[in-house]
Amino acid sequence: MNHLQSWPEPVVRVQALSESGLTKIPDRYIKPITDRPSPKNLDDTHINIPVIDLQNLLSNNQTLQYETLSLISSACKEWGFFQVVNHGVSHELMKQARETWREFFDQPLDLKQKYANSPSTYEGYGSRLGVDKGAKLDWSDYFFLHYMPASLRNQSKWPAVPQSCRKLIAAYGEETVKLCEKLMKVLSINLGLGQDHLQNAFGGTKDIGACLRVNFYPRCPQPDLTLGLSPHSDPGGMTLLLPDENVSGLQVRKGNEWVTVKPVPNAFIVNVGDQIQVLSNAIYKSVEHRVIVNSVKDRVSLALFYNPKSDLLIQPIKELVTKDRPALYQPMTYDEYRLYIRTKGPCGKAQVESLKHR
Numbered sequence: 001m002n003h004l005q006s007w008p009e010p011v012v013r014v015q016a017l018s019e020s021g022l023t024k025i026p027d028r029y030i031k032p033i034t035d036r037p038s039p040k041n042l043d044d045t046h047i048n049i050p051v052i053d054l055q056n057l058l059s060n061n062q063t064l065q066y067e068t069l070s071l072i073s074s075a076c077k078e079w080g081f082f083q084v085v086n087h088g089v090s091h092e093l094m095k096q097a098r099e100t101w102r103e104f105f106d107q108p109l110d111l112k113q114k115y116a117n118s119p120s121t122y123e124g125y126g127s128r129l130g131v132d133k134g135a136k137l138d139w140s141d142y143f144f145l146h147y148m149p150a151s152l153r154n155q156s157k158w159p160a161v162p163q164s165c166r167k168l169i170a171a172y173g174e175e176t177v178k179l180c181e182k183l184m185k186v187l188s189i190n191l192g193l194g195q196d197h198l199q200n201a202f203g204g205t206k207d208i209g210a211c212l213r214v215n216f217y218p219r220c221p222q223p224d225l226t227l228g229l230s231p232h233s234d235p236g237g238m239t240l241l242l243p244d245e246n247v248s249g250l251q252v253r254k255g256n257e258w259v260t261v262k263p264v265p266n267a268f269i270v271n272v273g274d275q276i277q278v279l280s281n282a283i284y285k286s287v288e289h290r291v292i293v294n295s296v297k298d299r300v301s302l303a304l305f306y307n308p309k310s311d312l313l314i315q316p317i318k319e320l321v322t323k324d325r326p327a328l329y330q331p332m333t334y335d336e337y338r339l340y341i342r343t344k345g346p347c348g349k350a351q352v353e354s355l356k357h358r
Ligand code: OGA
Pocket: 213, 215, 229, 234, 241, 243, 249, 250, 289, 290, 291, 301, 303
């Protein structure tokens, strides 16, 4: 995989571009007209993705429990996205995690450059996804790191400054992974499987992958011409997104429209990734989403990707394959699967479509 050893052109930090005070963005960031956020979609509509109170799953009231399971089931089928509140993760920790990453990005460029990443592992400080020379780029920088499996957890690759950063990443990783395990049970039950079935299909709890991608979307003088993150579905299993508390930006595809997610305080945004689409034989869909930027505020988000053990073949779960609904996808390991987005960058739903049996 030689082409994944280095970036095809010099890396430009979008944050540095933004801070240079330019009034026109470089051509590299200007999307074709059909891909730009339309003015209508820059406005908020009144619809929002479902918000689910996870505490209701522990209620003594069985009806409430069933209703909650059913709300999650519909959300997975109709939106591929939902928000969860009363999820058990400390609000203080969420705040501190967001804050420490803001401080990281607030540091001078040369301090961040020590963590500059390459496309071979993507670990570290990055500014693009994909290695196509001449590709249109997104208006964002990011930091990518592994929390699980333990063999890939390498704290020396995590920011040393702010001083509390590594400790917070570890604490945040632990709590969010626990929440993902809970959600895996819920999804498994909702699919009509035993509560551990989906987790086992991921390879258990010890060898799963958990990666953190912290996105930084700088202010943009021409937000109508570009995107912070192009349309994509998440390649992994499930994503837990901690959005910025002050500014929205995430848009989810609903039919032919883009719906702007309005984050609820202290909630996580949960979405189904391609691996759960495959395992569920498309009962659940990984839904396309994108990020818009704005000229007034920058934005930070923390995406925790919960992925299957990377060398396991992922294919539709036997119990979900029937005569009427044959297996839709060919088996592939996640190790192999993720090479696509790492090479080509965000491509809507093209990758999971290409897995379909012909
Ligand atoms: C992602 C992603 C959305 C956001 O990192 O895959 O979709 O709001 N992020 O930053």
